[in-house]
Amino acid sequence: MTATRNTALEAWMKEHGHTGRSLARALNTAFERLTGKPGKFDDRSVRDWKSGRVQWPNAATRKAFEDVSGLPATALGFVPRVRTPSTPAPPQEDPDVKRRSLVEGIAAVAAAAAAPGTAGPRRIGMTDVERLQGEFARVIASDHRHGGQRTIERRAVALADAALNLQNAGSATQRVRNNLYAAAAAFRSSAMWAAIDGRRFGDAIAHMREAQALAELSGDQAIKFRIWSHAGTLYRHMGRPADALAANDVARNLHITRRDPMFASLGLARQMAIHGVAQDRNALRRTFDQAQAAMDRAVPDAYRPVWLNAFYDQAELHSLALSAYLSVGDHATAEYHAYQCLAALRPYMRRSRAIATSRLAHALLAQGETEAATATAMQVPADAATQHARVSRMLQEFGAALRATAPGSPTVQTWTEHTATWRATA
Template sequence: MTRQRNATLEALLFEYDFSHSGLADKVNDVVGELTGARGRCTDRQVRRWASGEFRWPCTTYLLALERIFGRPPEAIGFVPRGKHSAVRRSAPTAPQERGGDDMYRRTFVTAPVAVTVALALGLDDTPVRGRLAMSDLDRIDRSIGRLDAHFFAVGGGPLLSVCTAYVERLRDALDGCVYGERVERRLHGAISGLYASAGWAAHDSGEPRQAGLLHTASLQSALLAADASAVARAWSNLGLQARLEGRHREAVQITRAALDVRRVRQDPRIAALLHARLAIGRARTADRAGAARSLLAAEQAYDPVDAAGPAPSWLTFLSAGELSGLAAIAHQALGHYRPAQAATVQALALLPPAMRRSRAYYGVQLAELHLAQGEHEQAAHTVAALQHASLDSRRIAGRLAAVQRTLTLQEPRP
């Protein structure tokens, strides 16, 4: 068979200003990011790809090349050798763990999973060179919507590294692309949303300090986007972060500041969410009357939501069921266990099956409320009914483990 040069790859080398050795170094760097072990690609291998001698590189290098050029292998000029040479949509096995370094293990054990998620959600399609148009931002928004849906279904898990990697891609687009003012604002808004999603993933993964940094970055990008809704989202997340760190008065102040923005108050979903979180903050500061007023305000704000049009992807979780769950948290903080239990039961009845993370969260909350009232048999029944096997949330798993330990201690001994 006559060898045919890979003219597409050669054109990409010229477009991206890569020498053969330069591309090899970049491939090795990306392989390191994906697997935890730097690649061993050489300039000789790149020359063989360009000459057509190697028409289909190994999977590890294909994944790296896809990320570098932002396109599938066929669009880089590679030709599959047959059905068995199709790209595996997963990364190679992670390297052996190092003892004594939990952060290192956690980062690279999950790296292949993160790569699989990123590829499955199509996050590498965003251009980092050339002209960005509004249609590109529409595709970016759809990708972020898929990320949000993944979080609501299974929790944070590998999404922390996926979101932060996608942020870096969008920041590369900010620096490397040509665009107009409207596109620029939307791009900053998309980055703000990704930082917010990454913050929640960090929160789910038990990384509170990183979550705070990500939410702060989300606010900065929201301000650059001049997007009142994105700013409100960032403030809301920072308020939640303050509450989780025990700074309850600060959480109340942050949430009230977000509600002072007129446009935010006029959005029924955002206003309802902020009022519900304000109720929890006030409950944590023993402001019973204030918590009751905020819960009522949340209900009233949510009333016209059906006429407000479709929700942005990050707010699709906010339903009547979620509001009941948030109200339950406020009642629980006040020590009102019966109303908290009733509201949690209502939340579980209203939440759709697809919201598996929320259902697991409030399922654990219901078991905690049973324990707080001495109802150990009911707590055991609630735990047994939980469908949490497919979730990837260290936070929820930790709370569930605490409930299970309490139940074990309460079991009668023979």
Template sequence: MTENVLLAAHMTAAGLTQCELAQRLNVHGERLTGKPAHVTDRHIRNWLTGKTRWPQERLRLALEAEFGVPILDLGFVPRSSGTTSEGGTCTPASEDSVKRRTFTTATASLTAAMLPAPMAVARPRVGMRDVRELETAFGQLVAADNSDGGTIKLETRALAFAQHALERQTVGSATDRVRSHLYRLAAAFTGTALWAAVDDRRPDRAQRHLERALTLAGLSGNEDVKLRLWSHASLLAAQRPGGSSEAIAAAQVARSSPACRRDPLYASLAATRLAGVHSQSGEERIALRTLDQARAAFDRADLDLPRPAWIAFFDEAELHGLSGLITTEVGRHGEAEAQFHRALSRLRPQYRRNRTYYTVHLALAQLRQGAVDQACTTALTVLPGRDGGSLTGRIDRLFARFDRIIETKRRPASAAEWTERYTERVGRRT
């Protein structure tokens, strides 16, 4: 059983096997210390299983260099003074009780920071209480995505929860119903990692998550989560050069899901995604016809029905936002501007990432209609300063696209503020 789920999640996100990680750490170790690190796959196994909870300093430095995060964010727990790391001498027996208390406290703190506290205690039987706790954690990750977008932190936490959902089944006995729920949740968490990688435009990582998530969804037998994954698969394929045919195929699989036949809201989302990839492929008539079908399905949906947390984002505001993206692709920039205005006027406060995303698209729509002053004013309302935190890959690229277009214009004086603040944000002109 994997004890260090954070390290496992970072390895999964990077696509590293134990042997590959050992090789990379040896390179980092020699570069940092000037001496061979002698890391083997046995070291990695010991870290993952929790047999070794605090590596030697040279290995900690190598791990931080490899993953770019502090050692504590990789799930390792510092030992108190007098205790050695792997390869060192044994702790004196007289200190055993102190060490156990220190270790127990540190481990509990780490686990509580990542998982709901009730799940930290292993029980002989896994039941619906475990499922509900994981559902709560899933909702929290969805909320984090809505606020901040897809980040490596969100991605690795989602993978850690997915692994935890699977390992709940090894703790004790569970009914078939509970096992199905746990597979569904593992697929849902992995789907969140997939979406985070898509949002951050990391297609290689996203593809690995997609394949894993589809396997887990198949084991769960849950059609709702399959629809979500195929919808993400469509967006992933659309990011790749020449991926339009695959994007359309994936969107069609999502639209044919039994979940769409059962619930018009699912049908509306799937049709909107399909319309989007048709518009990106230059198929204007098909895209607009499919978008009309999406709107009709949305009008039939009962928005008050209970549904999974992941689809809570798809409301009237989101439909207008996605409609704006589609009409932009087919060159109807005036209509797109109106759709983005409608989206932003209806968007709920917690959807901060989407507010930034659609505001930049609104500015681009204004810019394409020649309203340079207005476009710069719009874009500046959501451009953070240099210390304003990181943005996901999609939004950073949107800002860069807007800036490139501004550079090609005969810029009025009002664009000077944009140029100054964007240069401050990125540190240099792109």
């Protein structure tokens, strides 16, 4: 059978500026962090993947790809091996199938934790950790598509519980136990983020406390950073800039920010958004420049966690600047950052695109461009407009501001009719 070229992997490499050598180096680093053994990938390995000669790498290689790219292996064009079927092959997987797959993954992990050993205590190893990490990558992907949903929050909590159940399921090395605590903390931090994104702040605080305790048990600097950085975002959305700065400072003072400029950049970018809420224009401008400089220093192919690779890039930096400048009422600058963000967003960032588009509509309306603002707001997909709490609120506020700016105008009528179609399809 003729091999089919992996055009998805080629496109991802081109988008991220990877040569065969740079991708191999990044994968070797990730592989060693996962297995404790040096990776042996080279140009030839990459050519085999791109040509389709190797369509489904082994589990450790796939996990290294997920850690480097922030995407599941299938999104990079790899095709699972299929046993000869006795029934017709199923159609291409859709989102509902993916959700069922995730639930089945939770059940598999929980069952593994509960199963008694046949000859003494069960041995828990890195294979169990890798299974959880694979589920974590799926939670991250689901969040970027849908964002803020209670289903994402519940899945993340269930997976955190599964990781903790494994602690009591048998014997394990300290390295494995630390990784299990880190996995549980990561899932709790995803539950926290889903609650923040859905504006369920009480739930987010409860998840935050659980995540912080688990992160301390793990000793994992990256997940500590994620949790405290999320805490800063939580307090920012709650309108508590002093608490937000204090929480974000905990993240920024972790030594991982000195080791990796990309973490330093994210900490600064979120600090910039907090300065916006605090109405500190001078600090806002200065912090954006610092965040950009740190990002420019970061090595493109360095090993980083899946959650960071999946979302933090130039588009997210502009998104946070957009939020900050809207907060201080500098709508022209906010508009600039909105266009920069939308131009740089990766295709799978559906939630982020809906948020940036809604913010752009606000920036345009505040400058008196009612027709352009309305046309922009109408580009937000119906599912995001009706099901994502943050987007829904921004569009409701947009409608109120539009009616106050141009009462009785044809533009208001157009907006009213458009939102009626959203409600009809909700």
